[in-house]
Amino acid sequence: MSSPLFYIFAAITLLFGAMVIASKNPVTSALSLAVSFVGLAALFVSLDAYFIGTIQVLVYAGAVMVLFLFIIMLLDIKAAEKLKPNYAAVAAAVLLFVVLIMQVAAVLTGFEAGRKSTTDAQLRPQQALVAMGDKALPTIANDLKAGQLPDTKLMGLQLYHKYGFHLQMVGLLLLVGTVGVVVLSKKENSPKGGRE
Amino acid sequence: MDALFASIDLFFLAISAVKIVLLVFAVILPMVAYSVYAERRFSAIIQDRVGPNRTGIPLTLFGFKKDIQILGIGGLLQPMADGLKFILKEDFTPGHVNKFYYWLAPCLTMVPALLTCAVMPFGSELDLNWFGIAQPIKSVIADLNVGPLYMFAISSLGVYGIVLAGWSSNSKYPFLGGVRSSSQMISYEISLGLSIIPVLMIFGELNLSKMSAYQDANGWLLVPLWGDSAPWSNGWHFGRWLLWIPVCISFVIFTISMFAETNRTPFDLAECETELVAGYHTEYSSMKFALFFLGEYAAMIIGSGLAVTLFLGGWSIPFAPLLSKLTGLQFHFVPGATPLYTGLLHIATFFAKVFGCILFFIWVRWTLPRFRFDQLMALGWKVFFELALVNVILTAGILIWCPLK
Numbered sequence: 384m385s386s387p388l389f390y391i392f393a394a395i396t397l398l399f400g401a402m403v404i405a406s407k408n409p410v411t412s413a414l415s416l417a418v419s420f421v422g423l424a425a426l427f428v429s430l431d432a433y434f435i436g437t438i439q440v441l442v443y444a445g446a447v448m449v450l451f452l453f454i455i456m457l458l459d460i461k462a463a464e465k466l467k468p469n470y471a472a473v474a475a476a477v478l479l480f481v482v483l484i485m486q487v488a489a490v491l492t493g494f495e496a497g498r499k500s501t502t503d504a505q506l507r508p509q510q511a512l513v514a515m516g517d518k519a520l521p522t523i524a525n526d527l528k529a530g531q532l533p534d535t536k537l538m539g540l541q542l543y544h545k546y547g548f549h550l551q552m553v554g555l556l557l558l559v560g561t562v563g564v565v566v567l568s569k570k571e572n573s574p575k576g577g578r579e
Numbered sequence: 580m581d582a583l584f585a586s587i588d589l590f591f592l593a594i595s596a597v598k599i600v601l602l603v604f605a606v607i608l609p610m611v612a613y614s615v616y617a618e619r620r621f622s623a624i625i626q627d628r629v630g631p632n633r634t635g636i637p638l639t640l641f642g643f644k645k646d647i648q649i650l651g652i653g654g655l656l657q658p659m660a661d662g663l664k665f666i667l668k669e670d671f672t673p674g675h676v677n678k679f680y681y682w683l684a685p686c687l688t689m690v691p692a693l694l695t696c697a698v699m700p701f702g703s704e705l706d707l708n709w710f711g712i713a714q715p716i717k718s719v720i721a722d723l724n725v726g727p728l729y730m731f732a733i734s735s736l737g738v739y740g741i742v743l744a745g746w747s748s749n750s751k752y753p754f755l756g757g758v759r760s761s762s763q764m765i766s767y768e769i770s771l772g773l774s775i776i777p778v779l780m781i782f783g784e785l786n787l788s789k790m791s792a793y794q795d796a797n798g799w800l801l802v803p804l805w806g807d808s809a810p811w812s813n814g815w816h817f818g819r820w821l822l823w824i825p826v827c828i829s830f831v832i833f834t835i836s837m838f839a840e841t842n843r844t845p846f847d848l849a850e851c852e853t854e855l856v857a858g859y860h861t862e863y864s865s866m867k868f869a870l871f872f873l874g875e876y877a878a879m880i881i882g883s884g885l886a887v888t889l890f891l892g893g894w895s896i897p898f899a900p901l902l903s904k905l906t907g908l909q910f911h912f913v914p915g916a917t918p919l920y921t922g923l924l925h926i927a928t929f930f931a932k933v934f935g936c937i938l939f940f941i942w943v944r945w946t947l948p949r950f951r952f953d954q955l956m957a958l959g960w961k962v963f964f965e966l967a968l969v970n971v972i973l974t975a976g977i978l979i980w981c982p983l984k
Contacts (some may be wrong), residue, residue, distance in 0.1 A: 410680070410746065415737070437728045445735025446765060449742065453761055456746045456754070524784045526724075535725060535785050 396422035407464045417448040430526055431506060434535040506532055525531045598720050599697075601857055606930070612658035614937050620654070621938065622945045630655045665869040673748075675857030680747035688874035689738030695733045695881045698726045700788040702894050702926035703912040706919045715915060718894070718926060726787035727775055730885055733771040734840070735931040737878060738764045739860050741842075741849060744871070746878070748862040754952050756858030759952060760842060766959040767839035774832035777825045777974035778889050781983070791893030795912045797969045799892035805900050813896055818981025824905035825974040830890050832963050832970070835881040839959065840860050841875060848952050872979065883936030884929075893930055894925035 395571035398423065402415035420443045512527040520540070526533035542550055616631070622628025632653030638645065648655070672681065702718030723729055738761050745757015778800065782790050798805050803819055839846040850858030860871045887893060896902065899910040910920055917925075950958070 410743075416741075417736075421736075431721060434728070435614070437725045438731045441728060441735060444739070446768065447733055449735075449738050449761055449765055452739070452742055453758065456742070456758070468942045472810070528669035531724060 392422045394426040396426065410452065413452045413455055413526055417444045420444040428524055431532050432534055508532065590752065594716060595720060602696060602701065602720065603693055605692065607877060607880060610880055611873050614876050616657050616939045621941045625945045631662045634660045654779040654901060664867050668865040670865040675749045677749060680743045682745035684740050684747060685870035687743060688737055691733045692874050692877035692881060695730045697721045697724050698787055699884045699894055700791050700888060701929045703922055704917045705922040706917060711846040722788050724786050726785060728785065731772055734878065735768055745859040747784060749898045750862055752855045753859045753861045756849045756855045756890060760859060763839055763846065763848060763918050763955060766956060767836045770832055770959055770963035770967050771836040771840060773971065774829045775889060776971050777829050780974050780978060781822060787888050791888055791895060792912055792961040794892040796893035799895065801830055805898055818977060821977050823979055825970050828966065828970045832967050833886060836963065837886065841878045841882055843879065843940060845950050846955055847949065847954060851949060879937060879940055880933060883933045886936055887932040894929040896924060896928050
């Protein structure tokens with residue numbers, strides 16, 4: 384992707400990210416966050432990571448934020464709009480922000496690959512094909528021959544081959560979370576014949 | 580800056596723009612308008628009525644004896660009359676609504692539905708050698724490698740339109756409709772997504788064009804009767820037919836979830852008039868109401884397109900090898916060497932299949948009664964979710980024991 388598009392989408396992401404904390408209406412905040420996610424997805428796509436970009440929209444903008452909106456809609460918005468900002472919390476947030484920025488800056492200055500410009504870091508499917516050799520799965524080899532980046536397939540390969548154990552651990556964690564939610568949300572001493 | 584302009588492929592941009600304009604404005608929108616007409620005529624047939632059969636070119640206004648009925652079918656201009664009515668009606672905004680979101684909601688329903696058609700392969704290739712274009716042009720706007728995921732992602736944004744319509748109306752029934760609809764769409768997105776995983780495993784691809792090409796060569800997923808998978812061909816393969824079982828389960832789950840995703844009867848609880856007046860669009864009038872209506876139909880067309888692409892061969896012509904043998908013409912797709920007439924026929928085949936699917940949608944709507952909301956949720960979470968998961972494992976097992984080629 385050429386640089387003007389990067390700046391447009393980066394501006395959308397940041398602007399709506401700022402709107403999330405600046406707006407008083409919770410629904411506006413939630414929707415701004417969704418738009419911010421969409422801008423972020425566009426940035427992923429600009430890095431040839433189509434799968435991550437799509438999943439960003441599908442999971443965060445399409446499912447998680449809808450659930451948030453769902454909850455917010457059930458709240459009393461008028462009361463939320465009258466709330467005064469808690470200045471101590473704002474100061475703490477600014478402090479956290481500064482620390483985080485410093486941390487990110489420290490990491491980025493030590494990140495050698497970040498110094499390459501996009502013209503140097505072109506995709507080289509043919510070389511990747513040669514490097515993978517006979518180990519490449521047929522579908523991946525076909526995509527690389529056609530000059531495309533099989534990002535979804537490569538990610539699947541990495542996740543299920545190299546990080547299979549970690550993936551299962553994450554799955555287990557999610558399962559524990561789900562069971563916990565079911566236990567917590569189930570009413571004890573519910574009235575006789577009451578529905579769940 | 581010069582390097583930036585040099586990097587832009589003007590020919591590609593122009594072709595894409597032509598494809599977008601033609602597909603959206605010349606095909607999808609008229610198709611939306613005429614599926615409304617089809618729905619009214621078809622429902623009339625089902626209920627033994629006549630339906631809208633009188634709108635034609637209004638010559639009686641100028642003193643002639645009869646209106647002209649195009650093609651002799653009565654009422655073919657009904658969509659235009661409907662559109663005119665919607666535009667001319669008073670656009671009333673109630674005083675108690677949240678104005679910004681009230682205006683935003685109809686757009687958010689319509690736009691995602693149209694955006695998803697970007698990755699839909701509506702034909703194979705168009706060989707425009709006669710017009711001086713050497714490279715054949717692919718009949719798809721964006722040949723993404725994450726086709727179905729992109730469609731799910733964008734169409735999941737359509738929930739916002741309905742939720743916001745319900746909330747911003749600031750009134751009881753629309754709100755209940757919006758809440759119902761969002762929970763319904765989120766629940767069924769899961770079974771919808773899980774139901775196509777077996778299909779993706781069989782194709783080994785996430786690219787919708789490649790899926791269509793595969794089905795053109797190897798027989799449709801749901802109807803593997805020609806190509807290599809035909810029982811009488813040399814490449815006959817037991818595994819391919821064993822896979823038919825999980826594919827059928829997938830297709831059933833996918834189709835039914837699609838009904839829920841598009842808020843169509845029997846799952847139109849979000850706008851169920853016996854309980855919620857008109858659901859989330861109760862407070863809307865005029866063209867804003869029409870946008871909700873059109874968004875629903877556009878989502879239906881795109882959903883049918885996805886079902887056709889995944890399960891029914893996409894643009895592939897039925898019995899193409901047999902037809903080729905009988906006529907001596909080429910009816911199947913060969914990359915880079917597909918004649919123009921075949922390319923055009925592929926486009927026609929695709930839209931014919933989509934139209935068939937839409938008729939099925941309409942048929943179901945006027946045949947089945949509405950579900951209760953708890954039944955709907957139980958069906959989604961307790962039946963389809965588990966069934967789709969088991970189906971994934973079943974497919975994986977079959978693919979391990981009888982690998983495809």
